[in-house]
Amino acid sequence: MDNKFIVSARKYRPQNFNTVVGQSHITTTLKNAIKNNQLAHAFLFCGPRGVGKTTCARILAKTINCTNPTPEGEACNTCNSCVSFESGTSLNIHELDAASNNSVEDIRSLVEQVRFAPQAGKYKVYIVDEVHMLSTSAFNAFLKTLEEPPSYAIFILATTEKHKILPTILSRCQIFDFKRITNNDTVEHLQEIVEKEAINAEKAALQVIAQKSEGCMRDSLSILDKIVSFTNGTVTYQNTLEHLNILDEDYYFRLLSSLQQQDMAAAMLLFDEINRKGFEGDLVLNGFAEFIRNLLVCKDPKSAALLDVVEGLQDKYIQTAAAISMSYLVSALNILNEAEIQYKMARNKRLHVELSIIKLNFLQQAIELSMDNGQVVKKKRLDGPIAFRTRSVPSIQVKTTPENPPSKLYIEEKKNVTPPPVSSIPVKPPPPAQVKTVSPSMASSQGNNGTKKSLLDALREKVGDQYAIEEVKEAEVLNIDKLTHCWNEYAIKLEQQQKHSSAGTFKMARLQIEDDIHFTVSVPALTAQKFVEQERMMLIDFIQTAFNNRAIVFNILVDATEKEEVPVHMRLNSKQKFERIAEQYPLVKELKDRLKLEIDY
Numbered sequence: 195m196d197n198k199f200i201v202s203a204r205k206y207r208p209q210n211f212n213t214v215v216g217q218s219h220i221t222t223t224l225k226n227a228i229k230n231n232q233l234a235h236a237f238l239f240c241g242p243r244g245v246g247k248t249t250c251a252r253i254l255a256k257t258i259n260c261t262n263p264t265p266e267g268e269a270c271n272t273c274n275s276c277v278s279f280e281s282g283t284s285l286n287i288h289e290l291d292a293a294s295n296n297s298v299e300d301i302r303s304l305v306e307q308v309r310f311a312p313q314a315g316k317y318k319v320y321i322v323d324e325v326h327m328l329s330t331s332a333f334n335a336f337l338k339t340l341e342e343p344p345s346y347a348i349f350i351l352a353t354t355e356k357h358k359i360l361p362t363i364l365s366r367c368q369i370f371d372f373k374r375i376t377n378n379d380t381v382e383h384l385q386e387i388v389e390k391e392a393i394n395a396e397k398a399a400l401q402v403i404a405q406k407s408e409g410c411m412r413d414s415l416s417i418l419d420k421i422v423s424f425t426n427g428t429v430t431y432q433n434t435l436e437h438l439n440i441l442d443e444d445y446y447f448r449l450l451s452s453l454q455q456q457d458m459a460a461a462m463l464l465f466d467e468i469n470r471k472g473f474e475g476d477l478v479l480n481g482f483a484e485f486i487r488n489l490l491v492c493k494d495p496k497s498a499a500l501l502d503v504v505e506g507l508q509d510k511y512i513q514t515a516a517a518i519s520m521s522y523l524v525s526a527l528n529i530l531n532e533a534e535i536q537y538k539m540a541r542n543k544r545l546h547v548e549l550s551i552i553k554l555n556f557l558q559q560a561i562e563l564s565m566d567n568g569q570v571v572k573k574k575r576l577d578g579p580i581a582f583r584t585r586s587v588p589s590i591q592v593k594t595t596p597e598n599p600p601s602k603l604y605i606e607e608k609k610n611v612t613p614p615p616v617s618s619i620p621v622k623p624p625p626p627a628q629v630k631t632v633s634p635s636m637a638s639s640q641g642n643n644g645t646k647k648s649l650l651d652a653l654r655e656k657v658g659d660q661y662a663i664e665e666v667k668e669a670e671v672l673n674i675d676k677l678t679h680c681w682n683e684y685a686i687k688l689e690q691q692q693k694h695s696s697a698g699t700f701k702m703a704r705l706q707i708e709d710d711i712h713f714t715v716s717v718p719a720l721t722a723q724k725f726v727e728q729e730r731m732m733l734i735d736f737i738q739t740a741f742n743n744r745a746i747v748f749n750i751l752v753d754a755t756e757k758e759e760v761p762v763h764m765r766l767n768s769k770q771k772f773e774r775i776a777e778q779y780p781l782v783k784e785l786k787d788r789l790k791l792e793i794d795y
Contacts, residue, residue, distance in 0.1 A: 197565075201415070201419055202415040202416075202419050206387055207249055208249050208281075209254060209269075209271065210257075210266060210269055210551045211225055211250075211267070212266075212268065212530055214250060214253070215246070215379050216374075216375035216379040216411075217245065217250065217372055219272040220239075220370050220372065220654075221250065223370070224250070224257075224267075225266065225267035226256060226267070228254075228257055228263070228267045228625065229266075229267040233258065233348065233584070234348075235342055235343050235346070236343070236349040236350075236367040236539065237254070237348075237367060237368050237369035238325075238353070238356075238359075238363075238369045238370065239251060239372060240352070240356040240372065241298050241354070241371055241372025241373065242354060242374055242409065242410065243354055243410055243412070244407075245373070245374060245375055245410065245411035246411065247352040247354075247372055248321070248352055250370075250372075251323075251350040251352055252279075253269070253323045254319075254350065255279070255286075255287045255317075255319035255321065255350065256269050256276055257269040257318070258319070258348070259275045259279070259284075259286055259287075259316055260273055260275055260276055261275055262373060274314075275315050285312070285314070286315045286317070286318050286319060287318075288304075288307065288316065288320050288321070289320070289321045289323065290304060290320065290321070290322045290328075291323055291324060292322050292323060292328050293323075293324040293326045295330060296328045296329050296332055297329065297331075298329070298331045298332050298335050299735075300332070301328070301335045302335060304320065304336075305335070305336070307320075308339060308344060310511065311344070311346055311368065311554065312346055312360050312511040313586050316346065317346055317347070317348050319348050319349075320348070320350070320351065321350045322350070322351045322352070323352045324354070325351040325352065325353045325359065325363075326353045327357055330360070333359075333360050334365055335361055335363075335522060335665065336363070337363070339364070339410070340363065340366045340367070341366050348366075348450065351363075356369075356371075358403070358509075362518075374408070374409025374413050375409050377404040377405060377502060379408075380400075380404035380411060381397065381400045381401055383401060383402070383411065384400045384403065384414060384415075384418060387418070387431070388400075388418075390507075393422055393427055393429060394427065394429065394521075395428075396429065397428035399421075399429045399433075399434040400429070401493065401504045402434050402438065402440065402504060403418055403421070403434065406438055406440070409713075421433070421437050424491050428604045429505070436661065439473070439478065440479065440637045441473055442470065443503070443504075443507060446481065447514065449464050449465070449482065450489075450514070451487070452464060453551070453554045453557075454518070456556070456558060456559065456560065457555075460547065461528065461551050461554075461555055465478065465548065465551060465613050469544065474543075475537065475543045475544060475547040476537045476543075477548065478532050479547060480534060483530040483534065483585045486523055486527045486530065487527065487781075488511055489523055490515070490520075490527065492512045492514075492515035492516075493516075493520055493523070494512045498512065519561070521561050522557060522558060522561055523721060525553055525561065526557060527559055529553050529554060529765060530554075530558070530707075533546065533547070533550040538765075542763040552668075589613065659775045667742045668742070669741065669742050669743035669744075670742055671711070671741075671778055672707045672741065673707070673775065674705065674744065674789045676741070677705055677707065677713060677737070680736065680740045681700065681737075682701075684700065684729075684733055684736055685697045685700035685701055688700065688729070695725060696725045696726075696728065696729060698724060699717065699722040699725040702717065702718060702722065703715050703716060703726065704716040711743065711745045711746045712746075712748075712749075713746075714748065714751055715748050715751070716751050716752075716753055717747055717750060717751070717753070718752075718753050719752065720752055723750050726750050734747065772793060
């Protein structure tokens, strides 16, 4: 083979501004700047990969040094400067890859070259590609030269990540934002190339390649080269789908038809066929969701322009979308979206996709059940009144009495009242309970034998056994004898519960009454205080019951005069413990020294 193969991305790289694809807003600006002699000293080309940043930088560098430019501002490609540029021998154009030359020394060597004027031509152009890879120190070393370079020096910086460049660099450059190349522009450029190379290519195949490249011309050219090698010069729609591992949209139309007919067996068999061809479940979910999205877009003619599919399928999409309800498409898209999110966490991937297909199969039936006169209805709401039982609370009436009323005792008598049945009508309040009055003369009246009765006896005689009347015991104040007796009695209970340590603590404690409801417990050590604290709740209840006084409380004090005996091993730290052991057992220290052990204290 005499002729060496050159990939299409290099072979058909644009040589002038007119051949740059999809960036007319930038090429027009640069040509006008060249014609009007209004070139900036620093340019920044930023945008996604493969859209022409480096290509435009090289065309700009070649054009401004051309000795015989065209009236449109293009390079002539025939003068010595253009010929030397094409052959790669031009001394006025320097390219630097900042990804591998990102240190301060690389920038310093570049700055030193700037001092020398060009021997031939007007400008010395420095193209720094992937400039965002420079370190912060390299950026700072580049600042002064970039701000005030010599009149013959022009810097062109290119990057795919504009946000990583320092603001001080951005402010010194004229920024050009490159956009993604549209599918139509990509297809047109690919058609020109296949005509020049005499390749038999279908337009549908080129559209698939353009969609797969996602606006990157270099990727589309690389894909075209691979498919041409794969098909031996014949690029068809089917072999392009096979090579790019893209699922044909005909499968999605068939799957949707099976789901609409609620033919679950046909849908499952179709998925099995797709799975046997090697397509993963997440690819099926993502592709079917995009398919449903396209159908949703086609429901409204105004948004049909957003449909980006292969030529010839637009009419089929529109016809299919017209036969499917909007509610089905939205619900299906929601199910597929949730299934795609949960796909990575599913252990059985195939079962996860099959469950989604089953949901979609019965989705139409679920929508029909929720339809009312052809309209999807929301959950019903009860607008009418809801019956519930209420019981009004009787108000308290305060009776006005004269200044010195006779004292009376009111006793409320309980009666067995059966509750009324539950009804939706508010229940009337029960009649007020009958209140009987007992005058003091009656309560303290004399009996038959002439003896005077107490108030309690008079009440018992009057009401009989209807009420359980108990005499309220009077609360007692603290006294040391009864408190000591209760304390010792509680200690005996602790011994019976096998709590000998707590019982011994109670016997050593000293009690001191502070006032009628406060007393202090003095213990000799902190451990004794903990034993008493453990029994505080049960102890205070026992004492309050004995004195019939719920206001009694106590405090615990530790005697400061008596020091608690703490074992020696609890007072030493780790290092002191080892030294004590080594002192008692010298062989331990000898073992440590021989093995050269380092002890982590």
